[in-house]
Amino acid sequence: MNVGDILIPTPTAESAIAVTIAIAGMLAVSAGIGLYYYKKAKSFDEWMVGHRDMGPIITGFALIATWMSGWAIFGNAGLSYTYGWSGSWLIGLMNLMGLSLCVVLGYRMRRYAALGAKTVPEAARIRFDSRLVQGLAGITMAILLLVYSIGQFKAMASVWKLTTGTDWLFSLVITAVLCAAYIAIGGYTGTNVSMALQGAILMVVGIVFGVASIFWAGGPAQIANSIANSTFVKPGGNVTSISIGGYTAPLGASFPAFDWFGVMGAMFMFLFMATGFPHNIARFIGCKKTTKKEYSILMVIVAVGCLTPLMVGAMGFAGRSVWGAQLMSSGPIYGDAAAALVSMSVGGTVGGAIFAMAVFAAAVSTLAGMVMIMATNITRDLIANARPKTSSKGLLGLSRLLVIPFVVIPLWWTYTSPPPVLAEFMSGSAVAQAGIFFFVIAVSMYWKRATKWGAVATIIYGMVMALMHPAVYGARFPPFNSWGVWAMALMFGCAAVYVVVSLLTKPVSEEKLAKLFEKS
């Protein structure tokens, strides 16, 4: 097969109708589930964590849904399409290593839930007996998640534009309206059950389309041959002579796979961030006590789910093989359009609609989870933390109002300055979350000697280092213009600060620690 043998699909009236029906249907069912659980709950707290009776299947699929955002189901094809094999590191070649570590470490969240934690920063307050740590963790999470949520809007608006043919601004507005409506009528908490449904949808759709796209492009050998002979084309269409046929590509120091040091940075990012993502580890707050068999089922679901990002990556390789670099000339979506267009070419109108539904399922579940966490960061971790007597009704009302800024701010950012390659942009926020919260939250649940000042110093160091990202201030301060140096300095710097400051300061009393570290 030669480049250009299969034409790039364009949206039609039929595809627009099919996409609208598929997305509206999925959101309606998800919101219906959310509404059902909202009405069933006797209080706001119960709504957030239920009766801590979620089984391994629900927890496993919900974890897949929050882990795989627009990045995984949409941006990954953009990475493989744009960067060839060197894009594989941000696709998450070994993302299962990170998520399985989250399953192993995150399970202890149940212990904190039993002691009254409803949010991840509340778990930090219980661990360190410190409202300061809770407040600081809450603000930090809100900032980093706000950046991360931009990716969800770009993913949803892009797939909407590509499958319906509407312009970029309208696509953004319609996706924001759909999201806000979904969140307002019951999906606000993104209950574990509706998230599990979304996780199952995106997992099955991603795997099916990944396999189908490989055959659509003429088979694995044909794709490998095409990628081996491809060179990097910049967003906008400028062709370079840099090969994308290897697992590193000298595209500039700010590119994670520029060298093997950067590759190690990307690998450690995936290892830490699955546990560091607050919307991931929060899944275990509502998890029930499991048997060993149930726990194994949870791990198997996670293992199969982690195949999805690689399958979506395969769609990008297939698109590059069939269409060459044509998509790199078409902004503002560029190579990120690969997954949606391949799904339309492989599966026709219905296939495109089903894939668009999966993108929305991935993005909206992550977005709802993040909006929930950001809103409670403000209401519970800041306001209720500072003024414990604030009424729960007032907090609930304010939480709902906060949905508006947490939807509008990233929406405006996406419109005025959409990131050229989605996943690359989001990795900046991901590294900061990985470096800070892997240690402050996860390691602290297992290391008795961790102190509140160790946690505070780690958060401050991590946030200052986040500003040194090569695309922010790092370019002016070598060697932080190198993504690998920046990422490793952030993550392992956080580790060093956390350990050293903890060892130099006084831990919580043995009496208080005893209930957190008791042996089973």
Add this chain to the structure above:
Amino acid sequence: MKLTATLVLSLVALAICFAAVPIMAATVGGWYAYWGGMLISVVWAAILLWLKLTKYWEGDECG
């Protein structure tokens, strides 16, 4: 003592898995490294699961 030896051996196995992914990418490359990375990750997850279930199980606490 026995538990410590098991833990050290498991950590070594995990480190080998982690290192094997870029080594395979640098040497073999292509699809083999792509799907091989996933396979190695499955081995990693299996080791973690085994450790959790047999040595560090905490499923029966805090109902």
